[in-house]
Amino acid sequence: xxxxxxxxxTFVFVLTAQSEALFAQIGWAKSYQxxxxxxxxxxxxxxxxxxxxxxxxxxxxxxAVQFALAVTEPRAGNIGGGGFMVLHMADGGTxxxxxxxxxxxxxxKDMFIKDGEYQPDLSRRSALASGVPGVVDGMIKALERxxxxxLETVMAPAIKLAREGYPLxxxxxxxxxxxxxxxxxxxxxxxxxxxxxxxxxQEGDLFVQKDLANxxxxxxxxxxxxFYSGVTADRIINTMDELGGIISYxxxxxxxxxxxxxxxxxxxxxxxxxxxxxxxGSIAIAQMLTMLEDYNLKELGYNxxxxxxxxxxxxxxxxxxxxxxxxxxxxxxxxQLELLTEKYNQQRMESFNWNKASSSDSISHGDPLQYQESKxxxxxxxxxxxxxAVGVTTTLNGSFGNKIAVDGAGFLLNNEMDDFTxxxxxxxxxxxxxxxxxxxxxxxxxxxxxSPTIVTKNDTTRMVLGAAGGPRIITATFHNFxxxxxxxxxxxxxxxxxxxxxxxxxxxxxxxxxxxxxxxREKLKEWGHTLSATGGVGRAHTIYIDDNGLKYGSPDPxxxxxxxxx
Ligand code: DON
Numbered sequence: 089x090x091x092x093x094x095x096x097x098t099f100v101f102v103l104t105a106q107s108e109a110l111f112a113q114i115g116w117a118k119s120y121q122x123x124x125x126x127x128x129x130x131x132x133x134x135x136x137x138x139x140x141x142x143x144x145x146x147x148x149x150x151x152a153v154q155f156a157l158a159v160t161e162p163r164a165g166n167i168g169g170g171g172f173m174v175l176h177m178a179d180g181g182t183x184x185x186x187x188x189x190x191x192x193x194x195x196x197k198d199m200f201i202k203d204g205e206y207q208p209d210l211s212r213r214s215a216l217a218s219g220v221p222g223v224v225d226g227m228i229k230a231l232e233r234x235x236x237x238x239l240e241t242v243m244a245p246a247i248k249l250a251r252e253g254y255p256l257x258x259x260x261x262x263x264x265x266x267x268x269x270x271x272x273x274x275x276x277x278x279x280x281x282x283x284x285x286x287x288x289x290q291e292g293d294l295f296v297q298k299d300l301a302n303x304x305x306x307x308x309x310x311x312x313x314x315f316y317s318g319v320t321a322d323r324i325i326n327t328m329d330e331l332g333g334i335i336s337y338x339x340x341x342x343x344x345x346x347x348x349x350x351x352x353x354x355x356x357x358x359x360x361x362x363x364x365x366x367x368x369g370s371i372a373i374a375q376m377l378t379m380l381e382d383y384n385l386k387e388l389g390y391n392x393x394x395x396x397x398x399x400x401x402x403x404x405x406x407x408x409x410x411x412x413x414x415x416x417x418x419x420x421x422x423x424q425l426e427l428l429t430e431k432y433n434q435q436r437m438e439s440f441n442w443n444k445a446s447s448s449d450s451i452s453h454g455d456p457l458q459y460q461e462s463k464x465x466x467x468x469x470x471x472x473x474x475x476x477a478v479g480v481t482t483t484l485n486g487s488f489g490n491k492i493a494v495d496g497a498g499f500l501l502n503n504e505m506d507d508f509t510x511x512x513x514x515x516x517x518x519x520x521x522x523x524x525x526x527x528x529x530x531x532x533x534x535x536x537x538x539s540p541t542i543v544t545k546n547d548t549t550r551m552v553l554g555a556a557g558g559p560r561i562i563t564a565t566f567h568n569f570x571x572x573x574x575x576x577x578x579x580x581x582x583x584x585x586x587x588x589x590x591x592x593x594x595x596x597x598x599x600x601x602x603x604x605x606x607x608x609r610e611k612l613k614e615w616g617h618t619l620s621a622t623g624g625v626g627r628a629h630t631i632y633i634d635d636n637g638l639k640y641g642s643p644d645p646x647x648x649x650x651x652x653x654x
Contacts, residue, residue, distance in 0.1 A: 120653030124641040126629040127468035128649040132156040135245040137652040146472040147234040148242050151227045155246035163487045164466040169502035170222035171482030172363040174540040178475035180547045182361045187226025187345035188533045189219025189504045194334040197527050200510040211510050215333030217490040217503035224315040226345040243308035253296035261289035276495035299498030316340040323497040362541045365417045369539020369562045372406040378433040385574045393611035400590045400597050405436045407592035412453035415525035416533040426456035445616035448595035469552035469631040477549040479540035507534035518558035521593040537561045550633050557626035563589040564626025579632035579642040587625035598622040
């Protein structure tokens with residue numbers, strides 16, 4: 089096992105060293121004295137830095153970045169979707185903002201079932217797939233409570249990028265070309281996201297979005313009313329009427345983002361403040377860390393067969409609980425305190441066997457009440473010079489959402505309704521089997537895996553964590569924390585290290601192809617795991633702050649994000 093461990097660690101460090109050389113031109117693994125911004129897209133990272141240098145704080149920069157990503161990363165950055173923000177202010181205050189989409193008032197439990205059969209096309213690729221967007225309300229609320237700068241100032245860079253355009257990278261051009269056939273189905277999407285002459289986008293093409301610039305301009309002048317009423321609302325409703333959607337004027341008018349207390353868990357002297365439900369990440373990560381508390385992970389060795397086996401079994405149990413207990417806390421009673429108790433999590437591990445994988449059929453969910461006393465998203469992390477920290481994860485759900493652009497307004501709608509349990513027993517887009525707690529209901533928020541997390545020690549921010557990747561967000565965030573705290577990896581090594589993922593159902597251990605050595609894979613198979621190689625487990629954009637206050641921005645090598653700072 090020692091040899092395997094040595095090979096793997098060498099691999100991680102070699103990979104990191106090579107990657108730094110390879111990616112240095114886009115700003116890898118940099119550290120800064122004052123402030124740092126890490127996002128999935130280079131223009132957005134630059135916008136964040138510019139706002140910070142103009143005297144904005146981390147919240148001003150986060151709002152500016154969110155709107156910039158709506159322009160420069162249209163597959164995930166958005167104003168037609170939703171997300172979560174976790175904040176830790178330098179004065180010690182920690183909170184979170186839930187700007188997740190809500191189901192329209194006309195939504196029903198069985199809206200995606202026809203003749204007893206689940207219709208994935210409806211929950212993923214139709215106008216019915218859209219929840220009521222929350223981003224605009226969320227950004228304005230965050231700015232009003234914590235920002236220093238006016239909305240017009242923080243939105244100006246996004247408006248400029250949309251109006252004047254920006255040159256597409258190879259990857260951005262590819263992403264748009266990949267979805268061209270689906271954009272062609274809607275005249276608005278075809279107009280905005282394919283080329284007039286029908287040829288594919290090329291690297292370097294200037295991507296201009298005039299209608300989106302006008303929509304952003306309305307929001308920057310009129311605030312909420314620039315989106316949830318007036319011209320933009322008219323255009324959303326016209327799109328709904330044309331394509332059979334059910335979002336109404338009253339849904340838009342009544343949408344409200346919500347401040348919520350993060351879930352806080354303490355491990356190894358670090359306090360993790362994680363987005364609470366309707367994010368499932370908080371409870372899942374806290375449960376996994378609690379289940380692992382009695383084990384000496386370092387002794388097992390990073391990514392040794394024993395380590396992968398143990399951590400997989402922990403993931404299996406946490407995801408089984410996620411499926412059964414978690415949903416929108418405004419609609420269902422989540423036994424949160426009980427799920428997080430040491431006793432419950434120890435009991436969940438009683439069935440763990442060092443020599444044999446559990447079967448997901450037999451694991452199911454536990455009974456916490458006996459101890460009475462949950463390609464395409466984008467995560468960004470920002471810390472300003474005063475130590476205010478913000479982590480935001482936002483999404484349209486699928487890449488470019490439901491591919492339906494609002495005609496005349498230039499932005500895409502989400503297909504977040506697919507995150508609800510459309511029919512118990514039927515997997516959603518990410519293969520998640522979910523329960524009744526996450527059934528569709530009017531105004532309800534669909535359960536999410538997005539897990540922005542701020543880690544503090546003695547009330548000072550030490551890490552901002554989070555990722556994209558559906559349910560793999562939870563495991564990627566969890567791996568990064570363990571890699572830095574248990575295995576002492578420096579932040580870029582932690583982010584580059586190979587990851588694995590198990591989500592209870594399907595009963596598969598997904599591993600990044602280069603991440604497990606052949607003998608480790610053999611052992612895991614012998615113990616009964618079903619292994620499945622996978623392209624990438626999440627894309628995490630991490631900040632780490634060392635004992636001297638030096639801020640490390642670490643983009644994920646699995647994407648093309650960048651860090652900017654000063
Ligand atoms: O909220 C969720 O859990 C999903 N809608 C996230 C989707 C996602 O991360 C897509 N991929 N990168």
